[in-house]
Amino acid sequence: MGLLKDWRDHAYGLDDRTPEGKDFWFKYFNKEKAIYEIILGNPDDIVTGTVKELAERFELDIETMVGFLDGIDESLVKSNNLEEITEDSVVSLEYDKEKLYMNMVGCNAQWLYELPQWNDLLSEEKRSELYKTEKSSHTVVKPQKIGRNDPCPCGSGKKYKKCCGANL
Template sequence: MSNTLLEQWRAVAYNEKSDRGQLQQFWASYFQIEKEIYEQLLSNPEEEVRGTVKELAERYHQSVMTMVGFLDGIDESLKVPNPIETMDEDTEVNLVYDKELLYKNMVAAKADWLYELPQWKEIFSEEERKKLYKEQKESGTIRKGKKVGRNDPCPCGSGKKYKKCCGR
């Protein structure tokens, strides 16, 4: 069995051949576990949680596979990413997260059960949470610039009219 822990986790979590009902049940159960881990992590936001994959699984009363899924999910929000592609249960990992980045990633994932956790109220004021939420939502919005008219100065900076320069 040469598959890495991450490959094993993804084979189960994203199995195209699985029964849809079973997969929905799997994710519903996982999201509840994920929520419980985040409640504990966010309750003590200054603590730098570190240990092997196996130690963290035991600390949060989870299986190693579930912990691998959690590590996969939080990795983009960590100050120092974990070697999730190659880790085994004895790999040293951390859960030292960037608070703002974690909040924004939860918003980006549309995980309202996570970014609405009451623990966030102790970390950020309501104004800060609204600002982070808005920043994240706007980061995905594409805005078109004002269209250059034929007789406007050319945006290249030549000083000519657009129609006589780059608009040809």
């Protein structure tokens, strides 16, 4: 588990309601945003390298780079097997742009899904469609409740309480 466990223990062990936790996440989200500005701005450049090389390229420490990889992994064309990752593991940031956009929406990461770089990657109509799809995918639709004196939905013509609802 190594690096991924260290990242998760540290990051998720912080209470984001404390000054220390707020500061940590504020700094992390700004670094994350900077990386996305780069990789979304150069969509034809598939970023690959060792974890250490990418951390140096994006001016991050190893733990923060692992945190970024943890966040983007579900949106990648091929997962980087983060459970066994080391500083020398070669990783790829080749992402599925629609999946990445939807995952950003799903995480309520407005600072990411509203980046201007998306304008060149997905049309406004497509982004709107993906946004609606992602937001509605978590909407629970309850079936209409059948009242005791309503006609039974089985079509018998009897009241629900005298038919299918009698066993309740």
